[in-house]
Amino acid sequence: DTTPRMRTVMTALIQHVHDFAREVNLTTEEWLAGVAMLNWAGQMSNDKRNEGQLVCDVIGLESLVDDITYREASKADKPPTSSAILGPFWRADAPVRENGTTITFNTPKDAMVAYMHGQVTSAETGKPLANATVDVWQASTNGLYEQQDDDQIDCNLRGKFVTDAEGRYSFYCLRPTPYPIPFDGPAGKLLKLMDRHEYRPAHIHLIVESEGHRSLTTQIFDKDSKYLEDDSVFAVKDGLTVEFKPRKEDSKAEWDLEYNVALAKK
Ligand code: DHB
Ligand code: FE
Numbered sequence: 001d002t003t004p005r006m007r008t009v010m011t012a013l014i015q016h017v018h019d020f021a022r023e024v025n026l027t028t029e030e031w032l033a034g035v036a037m038l039n040w041a042g043q044m045s046n047d048k049r050n051e052g053q054l055v056c057d058v059i060g061l062e063s064l065v066d067d068i069t070y071r072e073a074s075k076a077d078k079p080p081t082s083s084a085i086l087g088p089f090w091r092a093d094a095p096v097r098e099n100g101t102t103i104t105f106n107t108p109k110d111a112m113v114a115y116m117h118g119q120v121t122s123a124e125t126g127k128p129l130a131n132a133t134v135d136v137w138q139a140s141t142n143g144l145y146e147q148q149d150d151d152q153i154d155c156n157l158r159g160k161f162v163t164d165a166e167g168r169y170s171f172y173c174l175r176p177t178p179y180p181i182p183f184d185g186p187a188g189k190l191l192k193l194m195d196r197h198e199y200r201p202a203h204i205h206l207i208v209e210s211e212g213h214r215s216l217t218t219q220i221f222d223k224d225s226k227y228l229e230d231d232s233v234f235a236v237k238d239g240l241t242v243e244f245k246p247r248k249e250d251s252k253a254e255w256d257l258e259y260n261v262a263l264a265k266k
Contacts, residue, residue, distance in 0.1 A: 037186045044185045048147045050088035054187035057085065057233035058196075066217075066235075073214065073264050080123040080264040082239045084219040087205065089145040094135060097159040102172035102252075105156045108141045114255035115247055117170035120163050120208060123262035128167025132210035132263070135160045136173065138203070143179030163210075175244055175255045176202035178226050181233065191232060198232050201225040206261070213263040220259060 020026070041051040056062050062085040070083045097103065104113065120132040137158035139145050146152040161169040180198040181187065191198050202225035208216045221228060223241040247256035 037189070041186045049182065049185075051182075051185050051187060053088045054181060054185070055190065057087070058181075058187045058190050060234045062086070063234040076123065076264060078123045078126075078262070080214070081208075081216055081218060081261045082237050083217055084235045084237060084240055085233065086207075086217050087219075087233070087235070089139075089147065090135075090137060090205065090207070091147065091155070091158060093155075094137065094158045094160055095155055097161060097171065099161055099164065099168070099170045103136065103138075103157050103159045104172060104174055105153050106151070107174070111141050112175040112255055113253045114173055114175040114244055114257050115170065115250060115253040116173050116204070116257045116259060117168065118259040118261065120167045120169065120210060120261045120263065122213065123264050126262075128163075128165075129210040129213070129263065130163055130165045130167055132163040132167065132169075132208060132213075133160050134163065134169045134261075135207040135209075136171070137205045138173060138176050139179050141174065141177050143177075148182075172253055173204065175257075176204055176222060176225075178202050196232060197227075197230070199227045200231055200233060201227040201236060203235070208261045208263060210263055212266055214266055216261065216263055 021031075037055075041055050044051040053062065066083055066085050073080055073083075104111070107113065120129045120134065121127060122129060137145065140149065140152060140157060142149065144152070146154065146156040146158065157174065159171065161171055163169050178199050178201055181200060183191070183198045188198060202222040203219045205219050206216070208218075219235055219240060220242045221236055221240055223243050228236050228241065242257060242259055244255040244257050247253050
């Protein structure tokens, strides 16, 4: 439907696209190359691959939209945990799992296991939020999310955890490793044209939700990872790097990660 907002957005979009074409004296060949790239992205996309989003991400658009969205929230007296981009690999249908269980089912030999745990609180009051959902997903050590990789079982390295009465959640996962974004399509071609690499620093994705609060989509980054300064999709922000510490007396994990989340009121 045509709403006033729609008019505002479309009018500005067309104005800026025209200004861009005038500024660079866009040629017919260049414009057609852009059209071909859009079509290629569309043809490559399916339920396992979101190439349109990937193209937006390598030019920093998803990250910019995230910054714009977070700007309001960060003005609060007690700001919530920083957000970050969703990226193309979230799945709506991840299973709910018990706290203290694992999300890594076919754990690669070269993988390091971590125990991740923490508390979800209200940013405003500091009180714990029981029954909050912590939805997590991460790539395996081969750089692939389970939907990209036939060797991983369905929903490997993803799951939803529900916080207990003290707002606590916990699970075993992999200490993440850096990996390349898919490089065989238009997003990869754009990176090559710009002389940029395709790597992302080691990260874990999270969506945290609690009734009456704003949903938080974020990523946390291993502070010892490569590529923190030049993430190919510009997701790294202050406050999102975390420290994995050696975990003692747990035969199931060599690393420990405490990560607490504060949510803003709706
Ligand atoms: C992107 C984000 C990711 O988290 C990832 O693993 C790969 C790509 C992206 O924003 O394009
Ligand atoms: Fe990712």
